[in-house]
Amino acid sequence: MTYKFSKRVPQGDTDAVGDILKVAGDPKVMSFAGGLPAPELFPVAKVKQAADKVLDEKGPAALQYGSSQGVPELRDVILKRLEVEGIHTDTDHIMVATGSQQSIDLTGKMFIDEGDAVIVEDPTYLTAIDVFRSYGAKFVGVDMDEDGMRMDSLEQALKDNPNAKLIYTVPTFQNPTGRTMTLERRKKLVELADKYDVMVLEDNPYGAIRWEGENLPSLKSMDTTNHVIYMGTMSKIFSPGLRLGWVVADPKLIKKYTMMKQSADLHTDSLAQYVCAEYFKENDINDHIKAITALYHKREQLMVKAIDKYFPKGVKHSNPEGGMFLWVMVPGVEDSQKLFDAALKRNVAIVPGDPFFGNATIPGTFRMNYSNTPEDKIEDGVKRLAEAIEEVMSVSATK
Amino acid sequence: MTYKFSKRVPQGDTDAVGDILKVAGDPKVMSFAGGLPAPELFPVAKVKQAADKVLDEKGPAALQYGSSQGVPELRDVILKRLEVEGIHTDTDHIMVATGSQQSIDLTGKMFIDEGDAVIVEDPTYLTAIDVFRSYGAKFVGVDMDEDGMRMDSLEQALKDNPNAKLIYTVPTFQNPTGRTMTLERRKKLVELADKYDVMVLEDNPYGAIRWEGENLPSLKSMDTTNHVIYMGTMSKIFSPGLRLGWVVADPKLIKKYTMMKQSADLHTDSLAQYVCAEYFKENDINDHIKAITALYHKREQLMVKAIDKYFPKGVKHSNPEGGMFLWVMVPGVEDSQKLFDAALKRNVAIVPGDPFFGNATIPGTFRMNYSNTPEDKIEDGVKRLAEAIEEVMSVSATK
Known part of the structure; x- marks a missing residue:
């Protein structure tokens, strides 16, 4: 059956980002691709207390x-x-x-x-x-x-x-x-x-x-x-x-x-x-925000330290003062997808830059997330990613 | 400031149905207007049990x-x-x-x-x-x-x-x-x-x-x-x-x-x-559905009985075998809004028929909901509504 969709529906069945996140979800892949908060900080017990109180006191309204x-x-x-x-x-x-x-x-x-x-x-x-x-x-x-x-x-x-x-x-x-x-x-x-x-x-x-x-x-x-x-x-x-x-x-x-x-x-x-x-x-949300901020900062520092140690010379990155992401720019690479592919070969996932652009892209870019990766895994992942970047840069250079 | 909205945004600030539901929410108004389930049947305690178990067993995933x-x-x-x-x-x-x-x-x-x-x-x-x-x-x-x-x-x-x-x-x-x-x-x-x-x-x-x-x-x-x-x-x-x-x-x-x-x-x-x-x-959802069905049936029977007792001759209504609504057709009335106005004067709310039609409306129609009205209030509300209908019908007849 061929559906007659409106103009709003993207043609084709490809969902590039969905596909990236799917492979990034593979347990053997170290993913810097997603944008997930650290689940270990979710205030589960306090949410349970809140849910109990809401259901006890205004259950019918809440449903x-x-x-x-x-x-x-x-x-x-x-x-x-x-x-x-x-x-x-x-x-x-x-x-x-x-x-x-x-x-x-x-x-x-x-x-x-x-x-x-x-x-x-x-x-x-x-x-x-x-x-x-x-x-x-x-x-x-x-x-x-x-x-x-x-x-x-x-x-x-x-x-x-x-x-x-x-x-x-x-x-x-x-x-x-x-x-x-x-x-x-x-x-x-x-x-x-x-x-x-x-x-x-x-x-x-x-x-x-x-x-x-x-x-x-x-x-x-x-x-x-x-x-x-x-x-x-x-x-x-x-x-x-x-x-x-x-x-x-x-x-x-x-x-x-x-x-x-x-x-x-x-x-x-x-x-x-x-x-x-x-x-x-x-609860005091500011206490909770402090805990989140401290953890993400620690992870960001580890990531930046590893990047500065392992990434090839000439690769640039942003220096966030907060938040969850940093942005990497690799010189001389025309196709960001190649960076993704080379990283995935080494079981590391990033999001290549192209889908973040409305029109013309800046080639050789990708996004890294640090909020969702345990501290003891960051250096190893960045090291493998560095090898991937090196490979792509050297292939690009010999072209 | 004049906003330049897209064509999708309805012009004007009127929200006819919103306004109806707002007056129907007045505590002194007996409302047959909404489409709400009976909140006294919500399985609040069992939802609390379920929420506790979910948060205990998979809290991080649930958040x-x-x-x-x-x-x-x-x-x-x-x-x-x-x-x-x-x-x-x-x-x-x-x-x-x-x-x-x-x-x-x-x-x-x-x-x-x-x-x-x-x-x-x-x-x-x-x-x-x-x-x-x-x-x-x-x-x-x-x-x-x-x-x-x-x-x-x-x-x-x-x-x-x-x-x-x-x-x-x-x-x-x-x-x-x-x-x-x-x-x-x-x-x-x-x-x-x-x-x-x-x-x-x-x-x-x-x-x-x-x-x-x-x-x-x-x-x-x-x-x-x-x-x-x-x-x-x-x-x-x-x-x-x-x-x-x-x-x-x-x-x-x-x-x-x-x-x-x-x-x-x-x-x-x-x-x-x-x-x-x-x-x-x-839980067995079928037990719960049985309880809902029994209550709504009781309320529907009370409503239909009162309608048949009080509504003027010639007024027709649907006979639902389930669900939450019935539909009333008043002969000789050209403007359904008049039925709403006359009912509201008597502190009863219904939804006049017009907004349920894509184009031409069937005049003299309205919707009644029975799922959300306590049994002991239905007859009184219908009786007052009957007086409203009578008033509108007699004015229409003398035109």
């Missing part, structure tokens, strides 16, 4: 249909988290989403018509590309350096694309690069969004996990013209399995988001929302 | 990212439920969704391009209309009678609309009418879908809750050409708050659904999936 905008108790928790980001608002400005991914999806659905331009960092979060593309977006990639998106390139992109509907950015510990946008550039970005009247989708899943440098204010905290839509998530500071994210925008826009969310899945899991709110009531 | 297609343990549970519907398949044919609403949303996204026709029962589930419309669907309504969708009208609709992409149907205890499609018509529908090469989305949230008549096989169980996509949900037999639904289709199609789901919300809540699977392992 019943709920509000599309989200459980009030959880929106109160989110409100307090936003203070940390310098966002002082109220719960009318907040909608709970089924994970950040849904916030991206609803934003794409609400703003992008066929052919509209979406401006993204080059590279950017790969599943955001999939979503925006499914709504007919054309991508305009903006160059980055170690200080995040370059504002001269952004302004040029805005001039060249008057039909741009959205700037999508992960300003802090970006996925896939781990880079953080400077304060100066943040100010400039908000200014440009206003000047060119373009919406900004600010995605901040990793911001709380910082071990170096100073906390920088969110774009949303500088936004006086309602051009910034802010997204947060419980995935990296609490649990990704519960699928809890949020959108922050002015109430008029939140009303539209809520209508679109109602169409998408009616509302987010009631039990998960109550359990999360209860967990936050009984 | 971690999971598979977009769904937790294998839950797909096994769904597989067994499908046997009841006469669908004998395997877990490759199943994807877990974040509630039925997501199954509808993904189907709309995957199949409907701007201007494509979607064939629906007249009337049909109102939020399905919102979803399909958001993807640019034009609706073709098919007449119903007490035996469900009329097959002569359906064939005419298929002849008249060669660009029809989808037939959306709730064959059993339909929302909003409570009507059930006969076996003969089911066979015919599957035959027509094949003949005209149109996909069918079979939505079966209520089928398990039957107190009268014989179980009828699902359309999917008769489908030999992969034209039927089947949707089920835990919302009416277990808990709507956990947002657990499923799609059944051939594996090639499930692969596409899974890719689209990954864009929509990565995956469904891991904890909810494990807890539901554990609940099914330790």
Whole structure:
């Protein structure tokens, strides 16, 4: 049977990233490919306590249909988290989403018509590309350096694309690069969004996990013209399995988001929302974030140390001050997939750079994750990866 | 600030149904408007047991990212439920969704391009209309009678609309009418879908809750050409708050659904999936369904008895053999909203018929829900509703 799909469905049955994650899941493969939090830090016992209390005290409400905008108790928790980001608002400005991914999806659905331009960092979060593309977006990639998106390139992109509907950015510990946008550039970005009247989708899943440098204010905290839509998530500071994210925008826009969310899945899991709110009531999330930050920092240090020891000369990498990823650039390699293949031959997995780009890719790049690898395995994995890089570089050099 | 939304976003800020449900939520209003299960039957204590066991035995997995297609343990549970519907398949044919609403949303996204026709029962589930419309669907309504969708009208609709992409149907205890499609018509529908090469989305949230008549096989169980996509949900037999639904289709199609789901919300809540699977392992769902069915039957009988006692002559209603809704048709009334207004004056809420129609409405109609009203309040509510109907009918008659 040949199905007559809409234009939104990608043609072909290939799911490059899915295939990568599948091989990376093989137990004999050391995977730096995924983007999973360290499961040993999940507060399982405390979640159990919270779940018991919720089911004892408001069981029927936790199992019943709920509000599309989200459980009030959880929106109160989110409100307090936003203070940390310098966002002082109220719960009318907040909608709970089924994970950040849904916030991206609803934003794409609400703003992008066929052919509209979406401006993204080059590279950017790969599943955001999939979503925006499914709504007919054309991508305009903006160059980055170690200080995040370059504002001269952004302004040029805005001039060249008057039909741009959205700037999508992960300003802090970006996925896939781990880079953080400077304060100066943040100010400039908000200014440009206003000047060119373009919406900004600010995605901040990793911001709380910082071990170096100073906390920088969110774009949303500088936004006086309602051009910034802010997204947060419980995935990296609490649990990704519960699928809890949020959108922050002015109430008029939140009303539209809520209508679109109602169409998408009616509302987010009631039990998960109550359990999360209860967990936050009984525990200090900052203690938990400290533990996560300390562990990821330790792993990042081990990874960077091993990289600097084993990777061939000329290979560059980002130096994240927090978050979960770092980005590697191998000179002289035209096909990033070759790096993946050579690494996999040695039972190490990374994500080659190509799927992180909306258009033209930067060859010889890949993403490494350190949050999910036990400390005693990092050096060995990096060493084998170094051999793989060496092999690909030497083949490229003799061509 | 004026937002430049995509064409998918409904214009205006009115959310007619949202507004109805808001007034219906006023504690002094007796609401027959919603579609909520009876919360007093939720198996709260057993869910707590299941949650404890899941968190004790596989806490980290339950809090971690999971598979977009769904937790294998839950797909096994769904597989067994499908046997009841006469669908004998395997877990490759199943994807877990974040509630039925997501199954509808993904189907709309995957199949409907701007201007494509979607064939629906007249009337049909109102939020399905919102979803399909958001993807640019034009609706073709098919007449119903007490035996469900009329097959002569359906064939005419298929002849008249060669660009029809989808037939959306709730064959059993339909929302909003409570009507059930006969076996003969089911066979015919599957035959027509094949003949005209149109996909069918079979939505079966209520089928398990039957107190009268014989179980009828699902359309999917008769489908030999992969034209039927089947949707089920835990919302009416277990808990709507956990947002657990499923799609059944051939594996090639499930692969596409899974890719689209990954864009929509990565995956469904891991904890909810494990807890539901554990609940099914330790409890006999059929006992639970029996308790639900007995209670809803009692409430439906009380409602029908009161309707027959109090409603003015000439008012017709459906006679559901299961499910949660019945449908009322008031002769001589042109504006269904007047029925809602007159009822609300007497502190009773119903859902007027209009939002259940893709195009032209049948005036003087409304939906009543009985699953969520305590037995001792039904007669009084119906009596007051009868007075409202009488008032509207007499005003209409004197015009």
